[in-house]
Amino acid sequence: MTTGQQFDLRLEQITKVYPGVVALKDVSLTIRAGEVIGLIGENGAGKSTLMKILGGILAPTAGGITIDGKHHDRLTVSESQSAGIAFVHQELNVLENLDVAANVFLGREKTRGRLKLVDTRAMHEAVLPLLVRVGARFKPQTPVATLSLAEQQLLEIAKALSADARLVIMDEPTSSLTLSETNTLLKVIADLKAQGIAVVFVSHRLAEIEACADRVVVLRDGRTVGHLSREEVNHDAMIRLMIGRDLKSLYTPPGIALGDAVLSIRNVKTTANPASTASFDVRRGEILGVAGLIGAGRTELAQAIFGVGGKLSGEVHIGGIPLEARTPAEAIAAGLYLVPEDRKRSGLILDFEIVENITMANLFAFAKWGMVSRSRQMEVAEEHRGRLAIKTPDVRRVAQEMSGGNQQKVVLAKWLSMAPRVVIFDEPTRGIDVGAKSEIYTLMRALADNGVGVMMISSDMEEVIGVSDRIVVMRDGAIAGELRRRDFSEHNILTLAVGKVLEEA
Template identity: 65%
Template sequence: MSLPTAATEPLLVLDNISKVYPGVVALSGVTFHVRPGEVLALIGENGAGKSTLMKILGGVIEPSSGTIIIDGARYDKLSVTQSQAAGIAFVHQELNVFDNLDVTANIFLGREMRHGPLGLLDVKAMRRAALPLLRRVGATFQPETPVLELSLAERQLLEIAKALSIDARVVIMDEPTSSLTLSETNTLMKVIADLKADGIAVIYISHRLGEVEECADRVFGLRDGHVAGELSREQISHDAMIQLMIGRDLKSYYSPPSRVVGATILALQGVKTSANPRAVVDLEVRSGEILGVAGLVGAGRTELAEAVFGITPILEGTVTLDGEPFLATSPRDAINAGLYLVPEDRKRTGLVIESSICDNISLADLATVTRSGLVSQSLINARAEDQRVKLNIKAGDVTRAAAELSGGNQQKVVLGKWLSMKPRLIIFDEPTRGIDVGAKSEIYKLMRALAEAGVGVMMISSDMEEVIGVSDRIVVLRGGAVSGSLARKDFSENQVLRLAVGAE
């Protein structure tokens, strides 16, 4: 791929960048550029090299070869300080916020405003400066709000506001909408349009290809560390991007059930949770179907899943599992009953991220890998290797730390933990957040296989394309209560949104 001509005046150029680790070529001869006021979408499957490329640009790692050009100045490598000084700001998929601080402190961390001869923190000035940033990204929480009180979606908005708080010339957004609702995503699209109008370049990394179609001026594709090609604005389409990413066409997400929907596995009647004590939930998950659960952020979807799983209490109502009364007072009760939860935030609540693949997979069921009172490492390794093969976890060794894996492979480790046991029902909460289209397809096939095998499958998703494209039936929550349900023949974005927002 040729470099841009001088007439195009690129703000940033990566020229023939390679990164080689022992035995692994992460990047090979990658060249791309971005101009002021341009949205460049960077796409590729997990493991394609996107994160490595962005770490080089952020000064976190050094390239093995190649040149970085910023405003005509050439660098063999960047430091973090040089990257920031050049106006390169990141909005990370894995949120880098501190729970023990408030919103303002997170935004200005390391760049605090001070006043007086003692250099004391000027909290009032920082909060005044933080408020317009928060409103610009559509956040409704306040500068003084403790981060501990924010939802995952609100933390994502905080990350974006934090990136906008510096004098950014290039804003790199890594899966910025992975936890946002449709309305919040629309707000982000407006933010991006404003950045473009101000001459700020945006590198947009996303597996949600509909968003890429909406906002990108160009698309640049990576595949296995190599340049797969690029698409101009008029060439951008869903099929063209998939072909660029994986070199093949993908069939429709939806795979209809081959068996007749069977008996009810999980039933909730008159259920009230501590998160939404005034709302009543009635729903059922049946054998042979995938039940999609939709709703806006704050609708109570995750809170309902956590109550069923025993993380938070159920205040009223009845729960039955395979027709028998069931109440989980702790996650262990749910696990013992074969009811499992794949959580929304896999790094915080789905994995012990520093531990190995094999330890994570056996963690919830140590009794079955224990002999004479001692945990058997050979049994742990064998169980993990079985799941590595079955789920196509891309790791050469099951003793590798989960933190070293891509997002898609980390999610497979979470699934492997539950599939190595005996599931009766699995709740998937945002199962493909931050996962590429190839890995998504694998997880959808796995959910369908579970349903076909008689396992109950309940999928919570904020991705409209996903919830419509994968589910056999959809239940919509609003304000913690079920606002309606839709049969497959009645699916449409409009129908789901009407139920989600309460439109008549």
Template identity: 75%
Template sequence: MSVAQELDLRLEGITKVYPGVVALDNVSLQIKAGEVVGLLGENGAGKSTLMKILGGVIAPTSGQIILDGQQRDSFDITQSQAAGIAFVHQELNVFDNMDVAANIFLGRELRRGPLHLLDRKSMNALVQPLLDRVGARFKPDTSVAVLSLAERQLLEIAKALSMESRLVIMDEPTSSLTLSETNMLLKVVGDLKQQGIAVIYISHRLSEVEECVDRVVVLRDGQNVGSLARDEVNHDAMIHMMIGRDLRALYTPPAQQAIKPVLSVKNFRTKGNPCHMATFDVRAGEILGVAGLIGAGRTELAEAIFGVGSKLDGDVWIEGQRLNAKAPSEAIAAGLYLVPEDRKRAGLILEFPVMDNITMANLASFAPRGLVSRKRQIEVAEDQRRKLTIKTHDVRRAANEMSGGNQQKVVLAKWLSMDPKVIIFDEPTRGIDVGAKAEIYKLMRALADKGVGVMMISSDMEEVIGVSDRIVVMKDGLITGELPRFQFSESNILTLAVGKMLEEV
């Protein structure tokens, strides 16, 4: 990629008003060529709205965009792209029915000959170096349908890099990436900076922000609340500016020692890893962290236990009762619930109201005479809205009108409104701000203290170390080791994640 044309972009007095809601209130932001700006704020702070304005998706109610000295009221999408602005979206915009190269060149396809046939060979040749830059293991001709969520995120990053961009906006780019993949991405950010390309880096993983940004701009409730220069950027300062208070340490010890298994998995094999068996217990009253590199089989294992995945053989017991779930309804009836990795695809029906999403898994209990009681649905949904501080003024609103963090809370509310014995959380805080993360960790601990077995799959090393009582590590469908709390460290987890024994190191 060649050195980018110099960029001078200013947003001045940007305000966006929706009926009954002021999403942005007189927000200003300046970006120069070759600088990395961290844009922080809790879910609902206005970050996504501001970026949609910058991307031409929506127009501001008032304010000015000044690009290279030229003033305008708004962008449309074509103008934004022509200005050299590229997005790496948190909510991935890829097409399952196409391969990787076709996704990257969508709308910009290379063609050859008088018939203008697609030049797949040339597109593949141009895409491979981009995949190498982001550390992707898949190929240009790989179907997107077989890619994991993390691999799709790498595809989005490669797509942004394929354009002659002057500004790359990265919205939670590492939310599904492991530590090694995150390090690769931060190297890409450094490369872009050296080439004179500006980066707006939006992330709730504050250690990454601290490592890669030149300065931080913070939004709260749709307003600028301040900024931090490079030498002022640290974890505590960012949190305090974002939420106006300090947070306690992640780890809260259990109320009592967890001894009795509530979920037992023995010799469990999935189609994705047919040669390896997983055996482990989740104890009543504990948070069991499940760590591993992407492709380790953690999500596939969880889905197979829940009845939506591809189990080959193995045994599962819930409180001593054997469970052979061939459908989620059987797992739910046994008190085993799954909070899925991808809330939009598997956890919610986005077009449905919040109250329907919260109550649908237990709908029969709302229809004792065959007719669903909407009044009772609203009561339960309102109760969960208050308990989880879900930010919506009406539980009859559609779930797709909410921020990602509040959508995740709706997924949690669906299960917490019932009577769980075991809850599997798969990447529970992906794309969620630090304040909401703390609330979810508190909820997980409260569940465990009530005797619920909590199994947490996480690629966030800080999270899995900071929240778990015990950790098991997976590689290729196999449990390679178990760590009690006194052995928790990134080094020990990564050692087991690559299949080595701790004493070998």
């Protein structure tokens, strides 16, 4: 296999049919050396299915794949890898009990001597330039268990670059990255392009597509609904093709007058940042955005409030009543709910059905004489499937089979099926398309307008500026500053996030 200019891949009228569901219908796509293709569409549009067929994980029901003039009815995983196709997955695929270098070369370990012993030193030396290339600050010998989600995402990118790739498929690679890390990735993509390596960039962050794509392919309901050349690529054109309509502005002002504090945090100190404390309020009727760089302590603070652990000191009040949640069960009993950053690890039981995931946190509400009513569970699950537009033919399907965006909707449905007083959203739209994002923003506003305290942690600058009524910026576990809407800007948020003082307007 050679890297560089010799590459021509054609997906020809690819169709994939599951029982009762047509996932793809007559999708064709050409990929050539040295071009960046933006692949966009709502959750459930068929993007992941198409990429799994290209990776050899799934076989198409009809159609074929031609690589460098050779036709295949389907690809196996080994054939896909031999053709130079590498993946950077949205959902992380790392082994936390190994170090960075061992993850990069997993299954391809460098060895030495007659006994073929693993050459750890050689792997560390080979991985170091890859980490420099993606702008990572961790080392080849760093244990993966100590890496943040963003750092693990950079590891995945380095792993893909370690293979002699001719095509790199990036599925939501920036979903856990900061603005500076995203800019580094875009430079990596430009570097790959300059080397003649093709890139398929799958993302719901349309500004990134606009920044790097040579052309854009749009899927909707399993079909190709449009192509945009470089000159045609812009935010509005992509949205119109994706969802068939224009979207309103992100921001919707409060529908009620702002009231007293629903959630009060006073001098809360966490194990992640024992030298700092955080204090702020979430008022009735507002959406409070919590911004900051990766490692600022936002997620750790949310977990400490929710009773997951890590709270050293400080006070939490719900509606003026003290809450000392030592476990999530105590927080839930008080009406405080957390939509976690990592939905697969902390928000869902993937092997359970959708209906079970939606109702599991409140089973007593569905039980009588110690027996859970299946019919009542189904009724509530169906109600929320319609309310949140969860794309599934049956709520009895297991959560593992759903797209990432629909899995996130199931996590939201779990809490909305109860009676929340405060909901903390940690990266609520990570890996979710713009249409579903708009629905979740509408839902968040409806919650706030109904008097529920809404606290939103987000690394998406467009999101935190476009959705919040007020923003607090965290740095090293403390509140670095607060912004009213008239002062919202990326510059002001980043200024506070790096510890600088804002200039007076």
